[in-house]
Amino acid sequence: MKGKQMENDSNLVNDLKRRDALMTANENGSTDCPRIAVVGVGGAGCNVISSFSGRECQVDTIAINTDRKALEKTEADKKIYICKEVLKGEGTRGDANLGKKCAECHIEEIRDALFGYEYVFVVAGLGGGTGSGAMPIVIDSAAIGGAETSAIAIKPFFFEGERKELAAKAYRRVQAVCRNSCLVDNNLIMSLEEDCDLNTAFSKVNEGIVDHIAEFAKSVEINSPRKKRISDIKPSRTERTGIIPLGLLVCA
Ligand SMILES: Nc1nc2c(ncn2[C@@H]2O[C@H](COP(=O)(O)OP(=O)(O)OP(=O)(O)O)[C@@H](O)[C@H]2O)c(=O)[nH]1
Ligand SMILES: [Mg+2]
Secondary structure, three states: OHHHHHHHHHHHHHHHHHHHHHHHHHHOOOOOOOOEEEEEEHHHHHHHHHOOOOOOOOOEEEEEEOEHHHHHHOOOOEEEEOOOOOOOOEOOOOOHHHHHHHHHHOHHHHHHHHOOOOEEEEEEEOOOOHHHHHHHHHHHHHHHOOOEEEEEEEEOOHHHOOHHHHHHHHHHHHHHHOOOEEEEEHHHHHHHOOOOOHHHHHHHHHHHHHHHHHHHHHHHHHHOOOOOOHHHOOOOOOOOOOOOOHHHHEEO
16 A cells, blocks of 8 residues: 555656646747647557658657667657567567556656647557557557547458457557547558559558648647647548548548
8 A cells, every 4th residue: 555655656756747847848938839749659650650751740750669670760759669678679479468568667758758748649550569559558648648649550451360359459448548549441452552562551551641640730730829639630531642541541
């Protein structure tokens, strides 16, 4: 009981420290505009984050992974390696419990990175271990820091076997912590694009996600300081330009 009390006290002290840091930032005038972060979790999430590189988009990108090499290759404003105490840097090899444990071990680092954002998008591929296990923890951390959160979860291909069931379970855990969640189905790209190899399919889906978030960031910039809601931008299904609109890839 005493231990629990000490843990609560220490969480409170950390929250107060974060709030102080945020107020100092505000006094310096550095957070005038609503701040948006996009967090990629696991391999697919980090690939989406790299796809922001070179795009005119007013967001901070944060990559979180248990796979050291994949994280090194990711292009992001901030990287959080969540494997130090639990694994050896090679990912979880499909174990969502390990993915969850890794995120919990680094919860303070994740909360600090997400504190003070108005909007946080969390993106991950489901069916593996890191994204499936860590995504709900990351969403929760962003919400604790005061952000409105949106989850963009990627559903694996039909041919990926048991990953489909793991992904379905993981998505239920995501929905339990995030009202604004959508499931982007990798399979749908195959019905829209003929002769699409795996890497092309991945990058088209990833670009669709980047476009969707960029559209939101732009509308926040235009409407600022009037408060926008993430739920105002439903993935659109109508237009079809060079890149596939996210709405065409979202399943129920
Ligand atoms: N759209 C898209 N989907 C991807 C990409 N990479 C992987 N996926 C999908 O995401 C699912 C999860 O894979 P990863 O993200 O690599 O898994 P992880 O979260 O890193 O998990 P572990 O490596 O097992 O710890 C896969 O089954 C693929 O269907 C990508 O770049 N784009
Ligand atoms: Mg991985």
